[in-house]
Amino acid sequence: MGILNVTPDSFSDGGCHAGLAAALEHARRMIAEGAEIIDIGGESTRPGAAEVSVEEEIARTRPVVAALRAEWDGLLSIDTMKAAVAAAALEAGADLVNDVSGLTADPAMAGVCAAGGCGVVVMHMQGDPRTMQLAPRYDDVVAEVRGFFEERLAALVAAGIDPEAICFDPGIGFGKSVEHNLALLRALPELAVGGRPLLLGVSRKSFIGKVLGSLDLADRAWPTVAITARAREAGVMIHRVHDVKPNVEALKMVEAILMGVG
Numbered sequence: 692m693g694i695l696n697v698t699p700d701s702f703s704d705g706g707c708h709a710g711l712a713a714a715l716e717h718a719r720r721m722i723a724e725g726a727e728i729i730d731i732g733g734e735s736t737r738p739g740a741a742e743v744s745v746e747e748e749i750a751r752t753r754p755v756v757a758a759l760r761a762e763w764d765g766l767l768s769i770d771t772m773k774a775a776v777a778a779a780a781l782e783a784g785a786d787l788v789n790d791v792s793g794l795t796a797d798p799a800m801a802g803v804c805a806a807g808g809c810g811v812v813v814m815h816m817q818g819d820p821r822t823m824q825l826a827p828r829y830d831d832v833v834a835e836v837r838g839f840f841e842e843r844l845a846a847l848v849a850a851g852i853d854p855e856a857i858c859f860d861p862g863i864g865f866g867k868s869v870e871h872n873l874a875l876l877r878a879l880p881e882l883a884v885g886g887r888p889l890l891l892g893v894s895r896k897s898f899i900g901k902v903l904g905s906l907d908l909a910d911r912a913w914p915t916v917a918i919t920a921r922a923r924e925a926g927v928m929i930h931r932v933h934d935v936k937p938n939v940e941a942l943k944m945v946e947a948i949l950m951g952v953g
């Protein structure tokens with residue numbers, strides 16, 4: 692899953708994909724490098740990021756979804772917590788909704804996803820993006836994230852979402868300390884609630900810099916690849932990344948080791 696931020700304040704692309712042409716160019720590059728899903732987001736979820744209106748988020752994302760749909764048959768994901776943004780993207784041709792609130796932020800989201808028959812990424816987050824990193828606290832982070840997935844699976848199926856459409860994501864960096872993130876990465880197979888696939892997003896995240904003792908964003912690219920490889924061996928099927936080529940190459944090598952090349 693290649694990340695396509697269409698936000699002027701995106702922390703890792705400096706906003707350079709904010710224009711439609713630049714966004715499409717970046718998406719095409721990620722597709723050429725092997726991305727099978729493009730995740731399009733119009734509101735930054737980094738800690739402390741400014742909130743964006745529904746209208747603005749739709750104006751940023753819908754044209755990108757529609758333009759990519761017209762030229763590519765792969766999977767398009769809309770990264771949003773807002774039901775109206777998800778509905779607009781699904782109408783423009785998106786295939787799945789990536790909601791970092793696990794479909795808890797907007798009471799209309801589950802209904803939109805059920806009606807749209809789309810895939811759903813249920814991510815765990817403690818708190819909300821503005822405050823989540825202030826004082827994350829858990830008695831047992833793995834048990835609490837797992838419990839959240841169990842509760843969400845039951846609620847979303849009751850709301851009419853096909854369980855086969857759901858995948859889970861532990862939400863690395865979303866209301867978690869470095870130790871919480873590492874504990875979750877250690878316990879990935881335990882998080883596949885209901886046998887559903889896992890998605891993981893570690894790309895360029897700050898916990899990598901903290902482990903390495905580096906403030907340089909460029910230092911986070913190769914450790915991201917290392918985590919991707921390790922997570923694939925632990926069963927993670929979808930990897931949300933900025934740098935598609937090296938992560939796809941790592942996945943191909945790990946899969947060759949796990950399954951052979953025949």
Ligand code: 9MG
Pocket residue numbers: 732736770789790791812814860862863890891892893931
């Ligand atoms: C939008 N976004 C930022 N980080 C993410 C992560 O780790 N997972 C998912 N599903 N979305 C994310």
